[in-house]
Amino acid sequence: MSGTEGLVVEGLTVRYGRVEVVHGIDFAARPGQVTCLVGNNGAGKTTTIRGILGLQPSRARQVTFQGRSLSGVPTHAIARHGIALVPEGRRVFADLTVLENLRMGAVRRNGGWHDEVTLGEVYDLFPELRDRSASKAGLLSGGQQQMLAMGRAMMARPDMLVLDEPSMGLSPVLVNRIYEALVALRGAGYTILLSEQNANLALDLADHAYILETGRVVEDGVAADLADSARVQAIYLGA
Amino acid sequence: MDTGLFIQVILSGLSVGAIYALVAVGFGVVFNATGAINFVQGEYVMVGGLSAGMLYEAWDVPVLVAILVAIALTTLLGVLTEMGLLGFGRLRTPASITIATIAIAVVVKGAAMLISNRDTFALPSLLGPGSLQVLGASTSRQTLLNLLLAVLAVAALTLFFQRTKLGTTLRAAASDSETLQTFGVSYRTTARWAFAIAAAVGALAGAGLAPLTVMSFDSGTLLGLKGFAAAMLGGLGNPRGALAGGLMLGVAEAVMSGYGAAAYADVVAFVVLLAILTLRPTGMLGTSRAVRT
Numbered sequence: 001m002s003g004t005e006g007l008v009v010e011g012l013t014v015r016y017g018r019v020e021v022v023h024g025i026d027f028a029a030r031p032g033q034v035t036c037l038v039g040n041n042g043a044g045k046t047t048t049i050r051g052i053l054g055l056q057p058s059r060a061r062q063v064t065f066q067g068r069s070l071s072g073v074p075t076h077a078i079a080r081h082g083i084a085l086v087p088e089g090r091r092v093f094a095d096l097t098v099l100e101n102l103r104m105g106a107v108r109r110n111g112g113w114h115d116e117v118t119l120g121e122v123y124d125l126f127p128e129l130r131d132r133s134a135s136k137a138g139l140l141s142g143g144q145q146q147m148l149a150m151g152r153a154m155m156a157r158p159d160m161l162v163l164d165e166p167s168m169g170l171s172p173v174l175v176n177r178i179y180e181a182l183v184a185l186r187g188a189g190y191t192i193l194l195s196e197q198n199a200n201l202a203l204d205l206a207d208h209a210y211i212l213e214t215g216r217v218v219e220d221g222v223a224a225d226l227a228d229s230a231r232v233q234a235i236y237l238g239a
Numbered sequence: 240m241d242t243g244l245f246i247q248v249i250l251s252g253l254s255v256g257a258i259y260a261l262v263a264v265g266f267g268v269v270f271n272a273t274g275a276i277n278f279v280q281g282e283y284v285m286v287g288g289l290s291a292g293m294l295y296e297a298w299d300v301p302v303l304v305a306i307l308v309a310i311a312l313t314t315l316l317g318v319l320t321e322m323g324l325l326g327f328g329r330l331r332t333p334a335s336i337t338i339a340t341i342a343i344a345v346v347v348k349g350a351a352m353l354i355s356n357r358d359t360f361a362l363p364s365l366l367g368p369g370s371l372q373v374l375g376a377s378t379s380r381q382t383l384l385n386l387l388l389a390v391l392a393v394a395a396l397t398l399f400f401q402r403t404k405l406g407t408t409l410r411a412a413a414s415d416s417e418t419l420q421t422f423g424v425s426y427r428t429t430a431r432w433a434f435a436i437a438a439a440v441g442a443l444a445g446a447g448l449a450p451l452t453v454m455s456f457d458s459g460t461l462l463g464l465k466g467f468a469a470a471m472l473g474g475l476g477n478p479r480g481a482l483a484g485g486l487m488l489g490v491a492e493a494v495m496s497g498y499g500a501a502a503y504a505d506v507v508a509f510v511v512l513l514a515i516l517t518l519r520p521t522g523m524l525g526t527s528r529a530v531r532t
Contacts, residue, residue, distance in 0.1 A: 053421060079423035087421070093414040096407065103404075104411045108423030113404050156422060 006031045006191060007052070007083075007160060011061035014044070014051035021047045022058075022215045029160065034182075034192040036202040036223065038232065039212035045195035046088050048212070049164050053085060054078055066159065080108060082159030086166060088195075090149040094138030098129055101137050101148055105155030112155065122151035125181055143174035150181065160191040167198050179205060203227045246376035248497035249490060254382035254451065256489020257389035258284070261444035262466025263473060263481035264396060265437035271413035271476045272433030274333035278340040279320050280441055281463015282347040287313045287442025288454035289351060292360025302362055310442040316347070317438025321431040331426070344463070351456035362449035385447040392440060393482045400478070409433060413476065461505065468512040474521060 007029040014022040022044040029035035037045045051058035054075040063070045065081055073081075084105070093101050102119060106112025123130040126147040132140065137148055146166060153161055166182070167175040179201055186192060186205070196202035203209055206223035211231050219231055226232055262284055269277040291309035294300040300308070320343055330336045366380035373383075400406035411419050412429035420426060445454065448462075465488065473484025488508055496504040 055417065055421070074425065075417075075420040076423050076425040076428075079421055085418075085421040087418060091415050091418040093411045093418070095414045096411055100407050100411075104407065104419070105422055107404065107408055107411075152422075 005066060006033075007035075007193060008062060008064045009048075009052065009060065010063075012048065012051055012058060012063060013060065014047045014056050014058040016047070016056070020215070022051060025210075025212070025215070025217045027210045027217060027220065029191060029193040030208070031159075031191050032189055033207040034186050034194060034205055034223075036206035036209040037193070037195040037212055038197075038199045038202055038209050038226075039195075040197060042214070043212040044215040045197075045212055046164055047215075049085070049162055049193075049195060053083065053162070079156070084153035084156035084158035084161055086146075086149045086153045086161065086163040088164040088168065090142070090145040092137040092140070092145050092148050092152070094136065096137055097134050098137055098140070098148055099133040101152050102129070102155050105152035106157070109155075109157060112157075115155070115157075118155055118157060122154050125154075125184060126151055143170050143177065146170060146174070146178055147181070150178070154185075158190075160193060161185065162193045164195045165197060166194070167196065167201060175201065199232045200227070203232065243375040244497065246374045247378065248493045250373060250376060250378045250382055251497075252490035252493030253486055254378075254385045254489070255492065256469075256486035257385040258444045258448050258462070258485070259466050259469040259488050260389045260482045260485025261392060261440050261447070262462055263470035263485050264393060264478050265440045265444075266467055266470040267476040267478060267481050268396075268409075268437045268440070269430075269433050270470075272409055272416075272429050273336055275336035275340065276467065277320070277434070277437060278337070278463060278467075279316075279344045279347060280437060280466060281459035281461070282344050282351075283313050283317065283438045283441025283459070284445040284448065284462045284466075285351060285454060285456065285459030286316055286347065287445025288362075288449040288458065289355055289360055289445070289456065291442075291446050292362050292449050292454050293355065295362055296360050302365065305362070306365075306446040309446060310439055313442035313445070314435050314439045317434040317436075317441075318431055320438070321427070321434040325427050325430055344460070348456055348459065355456050357456065359453040359455045360449070361453045362446065364450045379451070381447070381450045385451075388443065388447050389482060389485070392443060393478045396436075396440070396478045405432065465505075465508040468508040468515075471515045471520075472511055 010026050011024045012022060013020060013024050025048065037048060039045050047056060050056040052063055054073060060071055065083060068081060070078055093104060102122060103113055106115050128144055129147055129151055140148060166178050182205055194202060203223045203226055209220065209223040209226050210217045211219040219229060262280055265280045265283065266277060269275060287309050290312050291305045294305035294308055295302050323343060324330050324336050324339050328339055330339055364379060364381040366384055370377040370379050400410055408424060409429055409432060416426055469484040469488045470481055472488060473480030488511060492504045492507045495507050
């Protein structure tokens with residue numbers, strides 16, 4: 001591990017009010033790779049991501065991205081370090097059109113508001129969005145909203161894409177569609193940090209994975225090797 | 240029935256209603272950006288009207304220049320409001336911001352009392368004195384100017400919110416400000432723009448009101464409450480709703496003072512507010528929205 005590239009997290013503790021939910025976890029997301037946080041509901045995946053992005057108060061020995069510290073940096077400034085989030089529950093801007101949502105992804109990038117090139121890439125990856133570009137985002141189906149949230153993050157042209165439970169609440173067909181898109185993004189060289197409950201899907205895609213249980217990393221390693229682990233099987237079976 | 244009187248009542252109602260509409264627009268802009276009710280809104284109208292009047296009457300500044308300077312000063316007050324609430328006060332929740340705006344309104348009113356020495360000020364009609372004959376009723380030129388101002392301001396704001404990058408960003412903040420932050424736009428940036436716009440629109444309302452009635456340091460409070468009633472009537476956060484709500488409230492008040500009892504005119508706004516809150520809390524043109532908890 002080079003230690004200065006990608007995302008490095010050491011001793012991250014995140015609280016909701018007085019309750020500590022994530023208890024000092026360590027992990028890293030290497031450039032050009034797909035890193036996955038796998039765990040059941042309540043394992044602390046979303047909380048970890050919110051802590052890193054400054055959306056939830058947290059403490060850590062170290063959180064760095066591309067060698068720069070993210071500790072104590074406000075959320076909007078972290079975004080400008082090159083991290084874009086596809087949040088849990090999609091969180092599209094419901095009252096804005098699809099096209100406006102995509103443009104908002106690039107709102108803080110120089111010339112981003114008129115970036116037709118990246119917009120074309122998003123539309124090529126998700127043709128559904130092109131067809132519905134003038135629709136209010138709130139009227140899209142869940143799968144289309146997930147695509148929109150991913151496209152919006154792509155518009156930020158981030159150094160790292162963070163996806164929080166992208167398969168949640170989607171039908172198997174749509175989940176496959178989303179994961180095909182993630183394979184394409186990995187192929188395009190994106191650094192990806194993914195949180196996922198669907199262990200088999202995630203381990204298939206990921207290079208490296210961390211298994212979370214009740215706010216701690218209980219196992220980590222090369223994703224392909226973890227697929228057979230008893231813990232992963234337990235998550236898969238929902239135990 | 241005397242049609243001349245009727246037309247006169249409607250016209251004066253629309254004229255005052257145009258002012259209420261502008262105040263209501265201001266409430267909506269801040270509500271969209273922060274989720275809070277900004278009770279300084281009425282004071283922006285007072286500061287706009289009073290400072291324009293003072294500049295004109297006490298300093299002999301040309302009326303148009305006085306109005307522009309007053310709008311600039313009030314916009315600055317809007318920015319200061321944001322800095323006080325979110326910067327100095329570090330407030331973030333709609334409830335705490337709303338409560339703190341009441342305190343700021345009291346401070347602004349007190350400062351205005353000291354600066355104006357409790358004197359009243361007024362502006363001349365921008366289109367000159369004299370009245371116009373409309374359908375057999377006579378009305379001041381300022382009446383029609385106010386209507387035009389309100390319609391133009393609402394049209395301009397609607398275009399701004401729909402067509403510009405900043406306007407779209409403010410709508411995105413209204414939709415989900417936390418997610419907007421993850422794309423690099425800070426909560427304070429959008430909030431500051433919202434307060435500035437709300438204050439500017441409020442000052443415009445004050446400049447439109449000052450030729451119709453004298454302005455003093457305590458003109459703002461009642462106007463703020465009536466503008467709030469108009470905003471609730473039309474649907475909080477929707478500029479066209481604010482226009483409709485303001486005009487309807489103005490006409491309702493004028494009908495009350497023209498045909499009922501003038502003393503009860505001020506009651507109309509609060510009866511309307513009560514009725515709306517009870518029967519249709521989202522307003523006529525408002526839509527309810529889901530809130531994540």
